[in-house]
Structures are given as C-alpha cells and as structure tokens.
Amino acid sequence: MVLHQGKADRPGRVGGTNPLYGGANPALAASLVPPHDRLSDDPLPPDTALQLVRDELMLDGNARLNLATFVTTWMEPQARELMAECVDKNMIDKDEYPQTAELERRCVNILADLWHAPDPADIMGCSTTGSSEACMLAGMALKRRWSKLGRTGKPNLVMGVNVQVCWEKFCEYWEVEPRLVPMEGDRYHLSAEEAVARCDENTIGVVAILGSTFDGSYEPVAEIAAALDELAGRTGWDIPMHVDGASGAMVAPFLDPDLVWDFRLPRVASINTSGHKYGLVYPGVGWVVWRDQAALPAELVFNVNYLGGDMPTFALNFSRPGAEVAAQYYTFVRLGREGFRAVQQASRDVALHLSSGIAELGPFSLLTRGDQLPVFAFTTRPDAGFDVFDVSRRLRERGWLVPAYTFPENRTDLAVLRIVVRNGFTHDLADLLLADLQRLLPDLEEFGGHPKDTAKATAFHH
Numbered sequence: 258m259v260l261h262q263g264k265a266d267r268p269g270r271v272g273g274t275n276p277l278y279g280g281a282n283p284a285l286a287a288s289l290v291p292p293h294d295r296l297s298d299d300p301l302p303p304d305t306a307l308q309l310v311r312d313e314l315m316l317d318g319n320a321r322l323n324l325a326t327f328v329t330t331w332m333e334p335q336a337r338e339l340m341a342e343c344v345d346k347n348m349i350d351k352d353e354y355p356q357t358a359e360l361e362r363r364c365v366n367i368l369a370d371l372w373h374a375p376d377p378a379d380i381m382g383c384s385t386t387g388s389s390e391a392c393m394l395a396g397m398a399l400k401r402r403w404s405k406l407g408r409t410g411k412p413n414l415v416m417g418v419n420v421q422v423c424w425e426k427f428c429e430y431w432e433v434e435p436r437l438v439p440m441e442g443d444r445y446h447l448s449a450e451e452a453v454a455r456c457d458e459n460t461i462g463v464v465a466i467l468g469s470t471f472d473g474s475y476e477p478v479a480e481i482a483a484a485l486d487e488l489a490g491r492t493g494w495d496i497p498m499h500v501d502g503a504s505g506a507m508v509a510p511f512l513d514p515d516l517v518w519d520f521r522l523p524r525v526a527s528i529n530t531s532g533h534k535y536g537l538v539y540p541g542v543g544w545v546v547w548r549d550q551a552a553l554p555a556e557l558v559f560n561v562n563y564l565g566g567d568m569p570t571f572a573l574n575f576s577r578p579g580a581e582v583a584a585q586y587y588t589f590v591r592l593g594r595e596g597f598r599a600v601q602q603a604s605r606d607v608a609l610h611l612s613s614g615i616a617e618l619g620p621f622s623l624l625t626r627g628d629q630l631p632v633f634a635f636t637t638r639p640d641a642g643f644d645v646f647d648v649s650r651r652l653r654e655r656g657w658l659v660p661a662y663t664f665p666e667n668r669t670d671l672a673v674l675r676i677v678v679r680n681g682f683t684h685d686l687a688d689l690l691l692a693d694l695q696r697l698l699p700d701l702e703e704f705g706g707h708p709k710d711t712a713k714a715t716a717f718h719h
C-alpha cells in the first residue's frame with residue numbers, strides 16, 4: 258500500500274455533473290461533488306454513487322494491456338461469479354465457513370504434491386494475501402529455526418540483488434542483515450558460488466528465485482543446494498533454502514517437469530507462490546508450504562478453535578476474503594494438470610513469438626527470451642538513437658503499459674524494458690504490439706522519444 262499523506266486538493270469546486278446523474282432529482286446533480294477529504298453530509302442514491310466512482314476509475318489504465326504486472330488480469334466469467342458469491346466470507350472464520358477452510362487445505366496439499374513434498378502427511382502450509390506475506394512467514398520460520406541454534410551474532414539472509422522488494426522488507430522489519438549478491442556482467446541473478454561465499458554460521462537461509470522479477474530467468478536452485486551441501490560437509494553449517502517461486506512455482510511443474518528445483522532437493526525447506534500470478538487467480542492470494550513440520554518451528558503456529566478441534570494457523574493478517582481461495586480451488590478443478598500445462602505453454606509460446614519479433618526489428622537486443630517464465634527483458638542497442646524510456650513512453654500513447662527500469666548494483670548502467678506475458682495475452686495482441694512498435698520506430702529513430710513533427714504529433718482525423 259502507498260502510504261498516503263493527508264493533502265487537501267481542489268477545494269471549493271461545486272456541481273457541474275450531468276443533471277440526470279441525480280435520477281429523479283436533477284437538483285441533486287447540481288450539488289454532486291465526490292468527497293475528497295471529508296464525508297459529504299448526506300447519502301446519495303446507489304446508482305448515482307456508482308456512476309461517480311466509475312467515472313473516476315476511467316483514468317486507470319486497461320489492466321489487460323498492463324504488460325508490467327505479473328498478476329492475473331483475466332479470469333473466466335464463472336470464476337468471477339464464484340468470487341462474487343464468496344466475497345462475504347471471512348477466511349479466518351474457520352468455524353463458520355468450514356468448507357472454505359477445507360478448500361484451502363486441499364489447495365495446500367495439491368501444491369505440496371506439485372512440488373514433490375517427500376511426505377504429504379508431514380507438510381505444513383497456508384494461504385496468504387500474496388507472495389509478500391508468504392515470504393515474510395517463510396523468513397520468520399528461517400529466523401526462528403536459526404535462533405534455536407543458540408548462535409550469538411546478527412542473523413543474515415543471502416540472496417541475489419534481484420530479489421523482489423518483499424525480501425528487503427523482511428530483513429528490515431525482522432532485523433536480519435540482507436546479504437545481496439550483486440549482478441556481474443551478463444550474470445543477472447544469484448550463482449551458487451557467490452551465494453556460498455557470503456554464508457557463515459549466522460546465515461538463516463539462502464533465498465533462490467524461480468523466476469527473477471527483473472528478467473524472468475530461473476536461478477540455479479539445484480546448484481545452490483549442492484554448494485550448500487558441500488559447505489555443510491566442510492563447516493557443519495546446515496543452511497536451509499527457501500525458493501521464492503512467486504511466478505515460477507506455478508510454471509515449472511507444468512512446463513519444465515525435469516528441472517529439479519523443489520522439495521526433491523532436501524535442502525529446500527519452504528516454497529512460496531502467488532496464486533494471483535501464474536496460479537491464474539485475481540489479486541489477493543498467495544501460498545507457502547514447508548517440507549515438513551521440523552521446518553516450521555511450532556511456537557510460530559497459533560491454534561484457533563475449529564469445529565470442536567484445534568486448527569493451527571500461521572498468518573500476519575487475521576480477516577481476509579475467502580473468495581480468492583475459492584477461486585484458486587476453481588482453477589485447480591477447472592484446469593487439472595493438462596489445463597495448466599496448456600495455459601502456461603500458450604503464454605510461453607506468445608512470449609517466445611513476441612521476443613523473437615522484437616529482436617528482428619533491429620534496434621533492440623534481448624536479455625532473456627521468455628523461455629523460462631513467459632517474461633522477457635530487452636534493451637536498445639547503443640546506436641539506436643533512443644532509449645528504453647522513450648519506447649515505454651511512446652507505447653503508452655497506444656495504451657500499452659511496458660515498464661522501463663534500470664538494473665541494480667553493478668549493472669546500473671543497464672536499462673531495460675520488460676514484458677510479462679500472462680493468460681489472456683493472445684498471439685493476436687502480441688502481433689498488434691509488434692505492429693505498434695514497428696510503426697513507432699521511424700519516429701523514434703529520427704527524433705528519439707519526442708515527436709518533433711507537429712503535423713504528426715497533432716494528427717487528428719475524423
């Protein structure tokens with residue numbers, strides 16, 4: 258959440274709304290001002306209130322053209338219907354909504370199975386509001402496990418500088434030293450060698466990302482695990498791993514079944530994913546699973562009384578909507594393994610098609626192709642005559658939201674554009690994006706990001 262600071266804006270404006278918004282009372286419309294800083298004195302009819310709020314929301318971008326987000330922007334109407342039916346259920350009321358709790362339990366089991374948990378009866382897991390909360394919980398378990406070893410120094414967590422901001426938050430909030438491995442040359446994520454070099458007896462864990470937010474690449478989880486095994490043999494430091502599979506933990510099981518990154522590696526203590534990313538659910542759901550009960554110290558778990566028995570819970574929040582969990586279960590029922598495979602493969606195919614089309618345009622070079630996560634990053638060639646920020650700005654003119662950003666430490670010289678291909682981003686839309694990029698090129702090449710030809714800039718034909 259953005260932390261909003263109080264600020265009075267546009268004081269003193271009145272009325273000016275279509276008189277018919279007031280329904281049977283045109284005089285009402287004359288006084289309509291959506292409240293900015295204080296509640297209005299009187300209520301409005303629901304249709305009028307709806308119209309006013311909808312009018313404001315027109316200013317938001319079109320979610321499906323938002324190629325910046327990893328979060329699901331399209332679900333089937335049946336899923337929307339189910340979610341609407343569940344919006345009034347509070348996830349925490351396990352007693353009142355035991356079947357929603359049961360669907361959550363089934364989802365955890367399904368994920369543990371997908372991620373090859375060695376003993377399904379021994380796993381622990383829960384739903385969360387997203388990967389950020391899931392990562393906080395996993396990080397807390399790592400820290401508590403370490404603190405029980407009785408070591409005296411300050412705890413640290415080893416990870417690549419490309420981690421999502423939730424890991425920096427975790428370290429700040431829970432007073433853990435972040436040991437961030439910088440990028441180097443063409444290495445844009447963590448390597449086994451660099452990770453192990455930063456570990457010591459106070460390392461609570463190593464985080465590996467399955468699907469880097471920066472470029473969609475998978476980190477070498479198995480190599481990191483093997484290097485930590487070797488380190489444990491040499492020093493006795495038995496350092497667990499957490500896999501941040503916010504995106505990839507719902508892609509790799511279907512598209513890369515032979516890639517060993519999950520609980521098949523004994524060193525992997527916990528895994529998270531965002532149900533609302535490649536779990537294909539609208540925003541508001543994440544998951545975390547621990548390989549066994551030993552990986553989640555018991556004192557972090559609270560028991561709530563549930564159906565006459567005790568239900569263990571582990572969460573930062575209390576109240577939370579049940580709709581997302583029902584929707585997650587819907588995607589599992591609806592798609593099955595083959596459905597998930599087909600949907601994720603379609604996204605990967607579109608990503609590969611789009612990245613190769615962009616590479617062929619000439620002035621761009623790819624950092625990744627979208628063959629791991631269906632996400633790729635590309636940059637402009639040095640002689641292009643324009644930069645990634647120009648491209649991002651000009652694409653916005655057609656409604657495409659393609660973010661441009663600079664890379665972190667040691668590669669701050671590198672600025673890229675990133676495209677996230679998701680369910681609902683079709684080949685056809687990809688071709689439209691390619692055509693728009695191609696159409697922009699002459700202008701970009703001639704004038705950089707700024708259209709200097711005023712005739713073109715103001716061209717408006719009826």
Ligand SMILES: Cc1ncc(COP(=O)(O)O)c(C=O)c1O
Pocket residue numbers: 327386387388389390392421423466468469470501502503504531543
């Ligand atoms: C690797 C990774 N971890 C964590 C997160 C945070 O996920 P969420 O938005 O579900 O909290 C993201 C979001 O993009 C991510 O890519």
